[in-house]
Amino acid sequence: MARLPKLQRSMAFIQAIRNASLDDGVALTGEDLDRLRNPPKEPLRVDDRYTELALSMFIALEHSSESTYEKIRQAIQKCFPDVGLPSFHQTKRLLANLSGVTSVANHMCINSCAAYVGPLSNLEICPECSEPCYDQVKLHRSNGRIKHPRAIFHTIPIAPQLQSLWRHPESAQKMRYRHKRTQQIFQELQKNDGLVDTYDDVFCGYSYLDAVANNRIQRDDTLLMISIDGAQLYDSKESDCWIYIWIILELSPDNRYKKKHVLPGAIIPGPKKPKIIDSFLFPGLHHLSAVQREGLRIWDASRDRNFTSRLFLFLACADGPGLLTLSNFVGHQGKNGCRMLCPMKGRRKPGASQYYPVLLKPDNYDLAGCDHPDVDIRNIGPGNSQRYTEQLKYLLGSRTQSMYEGRRLETGIVGPSILLGLQPELIQGIPEVFSSEMMHLSGANMAALWLDLWRGTFDCATSDNRSTWTWAVLKDNATWEAHGRAVAACKMYLPGSFDVAPRDPSLHSNSWYKATEYITWIYGLCPALLYNVLPEIPWRNFCKFVAGLRIMSQYSITPVQLRLACQLLNEWEPEFEQIFYQRRVDRIPIIRPCVHLTCHLASEAARVGSPICSSQWTMERTIGNLGQEIRQPSDPFSNLAQQGIRRCQVNALKAMIPHLDPPENKNPRASADLRNGFVLLAKRDRKPIILRGEEARVIAAYLRLPRTPKVRRWARLQLPNGQIARSEFQELQKAPEDIRMARNVKVTLNGVIRIAEVRYFARLVVADNLSDDDDDDEDLDGPHHFRFDDIALVTLYSHPHPFLLEQSHGVLASCTKLGEASLQVIKISAVQSVVAMVPHRPVVHGVTEDRYFLVEKTGMEIARFGLEENDDE
Known part of the structure; x- marks a missing residue:
């Protein structure tokens, strides 16, 4: 009967979340709650220049210590005695007040077993490890009056952060991406007989489009994605904690995955894994459900419009262990172990308890419950909420432990998902809210499988x-x-x-x-x-x-x-x-x-x-950069929580006062912006040089000039995808061990994809009335009529070896260098991406050749989306 009380506890959490109200006092209270219900209807302004200076310093020093801020403050006041800059702690309080973002602290078990919230809020002893909640020494000394918790954790309510994103015209415009993209997609569907042009966002899937068509998702709704994962802060000691974040789908992909728009929801301290994870998720989900019931009041600064938004949970992302905390499914080694609860039944070895998703029935195999015929993978679709509801009711009808165990095996469900507590009309459904997880699938699970096969382990x-x-x-x-x-x-x-x-x-x-x-x-x-x-x-x-x-x-x-x-x-x-x-x-x-x-x-x-678009890459980056900001290794979890709170406050303030977050100068000095995302970067020749040999002939032919032109060479080119292409002009001047070669590029020539090696980039001047002395592009002004041709001088690789390409299903593109004979000028706009060409010597049909195989960056665009404006390669 041990499991049945746990089912009752899960249902108690779900019921408390479903009936949540903003007046419960679980999250926001007092002025914070009043501000949530009555958001300011004017842009946030900081009129005092010294206060703005202090905030700018605080934001700029996010990776520095408190003492660094104070030293700079003291240095400024020494030079300008009349300047009254607030202290670090004063600025910290000011940030919290201006941003409107705060955290909710709750008591928790010292061993991270559970949080004392919701149905557990009246407990003083952990239901898992029996450790007391309060410091017993202080409790005894005060005759029970002082109840000092031994551990706490913080939850950061999401609703005030969403309101801040609408409080300036610039950020409010960004929040209308979903509406604009939805209109575009429906036009594509009409044009393409029901097909989108590309699947490049969560809004391109039929799950979202059907919900919009049925008016289940409406224009003023706010779509959210939650992502949860465990994190080990240090390699050398126990430092496990759990983090969940919110990703705002209203923003475009090139905004939503950046640090300043990813919102930490809670940081669950370690070093041990939580045992009652529902209790740690409860405050954040209770707040979300309460706002769903009441609606989130928003003032749109770009249109001076008030409206009420419904918060819709569209996706929940996690790796395998993290998913179980949200789904309450049996796990991947259960008989029904698919994370999307599809009807695929597993098979097991006789005498073993672990199941595996084997399609083909083993020979001479008659194990009851696993001896079904071969499965056609094409006929298996994901589970659906109707089937899940029926199976969950069947499980919850268990009257005994043995009945429960049998039904758990049969359904693949351990208990009700904590997400059932949210308002049912504002969540996609279970298991539809869960999806595949590309990062762990490709970068961990399948990689480990291939390695174990090849190593025979x-x-x-x-x-x-x-x-x-x-x-x-x-x-x-x-x-x-x-x-x-x-x-x-x-x-x-x-x-x-x-x-x-x-x-x-x-x-x-x-x-x-x-x-x-x-x-x-x-x-x-x-x-x-x-x-x-x-x-x-x-x-x-x-x-x-x-x-x-x-x-x-x-x-x-x-x-x-x-x-x-x-x-x-x-x-x-x-x-x-x-x-x-x-x-x-x-x-x-x-x-x-x-x-x-x-x-x-x-x-x-x-x-x-x-x-x-719904993978854990965003969570991986969040864990990484939050971990880098820890300044107190002796108390990393408390420090990590404070960093998460500070980030949410800073992000909210930046959204409301964008000039506190000025865009970095993407184009450094001595660069040339070619438009459409292409930028030439130094180094470059100080003066145009006279070309010799084949280079001179090829460029003269391109320009249709009878004489050898002078050219100023550029070493690097930034591409629209964020990559930086380099060239022989730069890389051959370095020692081989210092190079990460970036001079091989994928280009489009006459509609055909080719691989080229860049010798250098250049801006060729094409003009009608230039004399031989008019050769420095900085001096071209006055009456001259000219234009720039932005080009790259390249040599080509051959087309891929047809046999290797066909045998590898297009994966192994092996080429040879065509050398000087292929030297030619191409438009810079023809360059698509930077690739790797790695030397190898394959034996094909008994012949060994020196060749180069192509490697492209997997998932390169989404990796770039997560980079900040001041990040380089």
């Missing part, structure tokens, strides 16, 4: 034989170490915009190897590095997976690409099972849950847009 049953695992090509230590060295040697060829280059995995893959490293290594390098190393059939199957995954990792996916990815991945999984599992009962554990989840990616893109 699966547990081998006594009925099996590792010597028959022909795919385990890296199990020998010498081969593994050689592969690791080959991976590390690729570093110099990978541009800095690819993030961290993968380190030698034989030395580092078990020590904080980042998801981006795994993605570049497994899906960028391994198709080439394992060619002729893996047997042909497993290699081709792996390439088919990579081909599908690369499409699904794009920010913008066309319907044609989506159909191709769906076909590739639906073909890949049955082939994968035939190659590795081979219908053997003893190999059932090879088919991990991530294999099944991969085949949901395409259908999920059609439902809720490109998977990468």
Whole structure:
């Protein structure tokens, strides 16, 4: 009967959230509540220049200490004695007052088991570990009068932060993105017979579009996405905590994922994992539900308009463990272990308790409940809220523990989701609110699966034989170490915009190897590095997976690409099972849950847009930059919570007073803005130079000049996607070990995609009446009639080897350098992206050649969306 009281407790939390009121006193009270219900109807102004100076200093010094602020303040007052700058703590209070953002502190167990809120609010002893809530020494000394909590955690209500985003015309305009994008999409649907141009946002999926068409989602609603994850702050000691954040879908993708618009909701201290996670989620969800019931009053500064907005929870994102805290599903090793609660039933080995999502029925297998016929993955769709409701009622009808255990196995549900407490008309539904999770799927789970296969590190049953695992090509230590060295040697060829280059995995893959490293290594390098190393059939199957995954990792996916990815991945999984599992009962554990989840990616893109738009990359960056701001390692959790509160307050103030957050100068000195997102960057020649040889001939021919022109060379070019392309002009002057080569670019020539190596960039002057002395573009003024031709001088790579391209399903594009004979001038506007061209020597049809294989940054656009304006590569 131990589990049934837990069901009752879950229902108590849900009921309290469903009946939430702003007058309950759970979140905002007093002046804060009055301000929420009656928001100011004028822009925020700070009339005192010294106060504004103090706020600007406080914001600018976000990564610095209190003493740094005070030293600067004292230095200013020493030079200007009449300046009355407020102290650090005065400025901190001023920030809280002006922003209107505050936190709600609640008592919690010293071991992080539970928070004393909602149904647990009257407890003084933890229901899990029996530790007292209050400091017993102080309680005893005061004869029970002083109840000092041993631990607290903070929740930051979201509603005041949303109001701040409308209180200045500039930020209010940004909050109308969803409405404008929705209009565009419905026009696309009309033009394309029901298809969007591209799946490039959550609004392109049919789940959102149907809700708009049915008036379930309305124009003045505010759509939110919640994301939760655990974080380890330090590698060397226990430092686990949990964080959840809010992402505002009303903003465009190039705004919503940036730090200044990502809103921390709560930071749940560690170092131990919470046991009653519902209690820590309760204050934030109670506040959200209360605002849903009453509506959020907003003043739109751009139109001087008052309106009431409904807060709609559209998506809830998490990795596997994090999802269980929100969904209360059984987990990925249950019989119904799909995170989207699809009807796929798992299979297990006799005598084992863990289930695996195996499509093909094992040979000679008659285990009751698992012996269903082969499953066609094309016929499996996600679960739906109607079926979930029926199954949940069935589970909650359990009268005994044994009945509950049987129904839990049958339904895949452990208990009711805490999200059921929200107002039902303002949440997408369960399990529809959950979706695939691209970051952990590609950068952790599938990467680990491929690695275990190649290294042969699966547990081998006594009925099996590792010597028959022909795919385990890296199990020998010498081969593994050689592969690791080959991976590390690729570093110099990978541009800095690819993030961290993968380190030698034989030395580092078990020590904080980042998801981006795994993605570049497994899906960028391994198709080439394992060619002729893996047997042909497993290699081709792996390439088919990579081909599908690369499409699904794009920010913008066309319907044609989506159909191709769906076909590739639906073909890949049955082939994968035939190659590795081979219908053997003893190999059932090879088919991990991530294999099944991969085949949901395409259908999920059609439902809720490109998977990468709802991935955990935003949470990963938030954890990273919040962790960097910790200044008190002795009390990291309390300090982390204060940093989260401070960030929300600063973000709200920046939204209401945008000039406190002036845009960084994206175009540094000695740059040339070419418009449309292209910017030439230094270094450059101080004076135009006279060209020689083939370069002179090619550029003279391009300009149709009989004489050798003078050219001022530029070293770098910033692209519209944020990458910086470099050139031989700059890179060949560096030592090889100092280079992250960025001079290879993907270009469009006569409608065909080619790969080129940039020699340099230039601005060619095309004019009718220039003399030979008019050769410095800074001196061109007066009566001359001229224009600039912005060009790159490049050499080309060959077209990809057709056999390797076809065999790898388009993944392994292996080229040769065409050299000086291919030297030509191209328009800068033809440059699409920076790519890597990594040398290799494949044997094709018995011939070995020096070649270069193409590596592109996976998910590059969404990674750029998360960068701040002053971040470089």
